[in-house]
Amino acid sequence: MEKTLDHISRYPALPVYYNDDIQTCTEVVNACYHGGIRVFEFVNRGDKAPENFSRLLAYQKEHWPDLLLGIGTIKTAAMAKVFIELGARFIVSPVVKAEIAEETLRRGILWVPGCMTPTEISMAEDLGAPLVKLFPGDALGTGFLKAIKPLFPGMRFMPTGGVNPTSESIRGWLDAGVSAVGLGSKLFAAPEGASGYSWLQERCRELMEWVAGYNEQR
Numbered sequence: 392m393e394k395t396l397d398h399i400s401r402y403p404a405l406p407v408y409y410n411d412d413i414q415t416c417t418e419v420v421n422a423c424y425h426g427g428i429r430v431f432e433f434v435n436r437g438d439k440a441p442e443n444f445s446r447l448l449a450y451q452k453e454h455w456p457d458l459l460l461g462i463g464t465i466k467t468a469a470m471a472k473v474f475i476e477l478g479a480r481f482i483v484s485p486v487v488k489a490e491i492a493e494e495t496l497r498r499g500i501l502w503v504p505g506c507m508t509p510t511e512i513s514m515a516e517d518l519g520a521p522l523v524k525l526f527p528g529d530a531l532g533t534g535f536l537k538a539i540k541p542l543f544p545g546m547r548f549m550p551t552g553g554v555n556p557t558s559e560s561i562r563g564w565l566d567a568g569v570s571a572v573g574l575g576s577k578l579f580a581a582p583e584g585a586s587g588y589s590w591l592q593e594r595c596r597e598l599m600e601w602v603a604g605y606n607e608q609r
């Protein structure tokens with residue numbers, strides 16, 4: 392689990408994505424990977440999620456060898472079990488739930504529960520989560536993080552939900568002390584008239600080059 396946490400800290404921009412269509416999923420992950428993304432959260436938000444996740448994992452072995460592929464929107468232990476058995480490297484939940492903590496942590500899989508209050512963060516900490524998803528990140532903001540961070544000196548944070556994929560926005564979060572940010576709809580908003588995913592690869596490339604420079608200066 393330490394290795395997973397280290398990899399996330401080294402590549403702290405995580406795309407968060409779902410599509411029913413496996414061809415689209417593959418093209419999207421591929422564009423992100425070639426743009427420098429090395430951690431990707433596919434989300435359990437449709438009937439095709441297990442099948443598509445499994446196909447992405449099969450493709451990953453050959454084409455994206457150093458990509459850490461995890462699954463989000465896991466609300467029950469049973470769901471966590473399904474995706475861990477398929478090969479998920481980490482599990483993200485919108486909620487804090489003991490049964491998911493038990494299922495993931497006993498198998499040595501990183502569990503990242505969603506929290507929006509100090510009470511929830513404290514519950515997640517008691518259940519053994521080393522990293523929490525601050526959700527919705529954009530609504531809570533860096534001011535919230537700065538206020539609550541001293542209460543949880545051992546905890547790592549990953550704001551997700553409405554987070555802007557610009558270097559200014561991510562600098563604000565990293566300077567405030569987060570381990571990573573989750574990037575959903577704003578990362579995937581295509582420019583007008585775009586076709587294919589070269590714009591996404593370029594957006595990720597700019598972002599990850601900026602992140603590498605930021606990491607070097609730390």
Ligand SMILES: O=C[C@H](O)COP(=O)(O)O
Pocket residue numbers: 407551552553554573574575576577
């Ligand atoms: O749980 C994660 C969200 O779906 C990602 O949120 P977003 O699309 O607002 O960035």
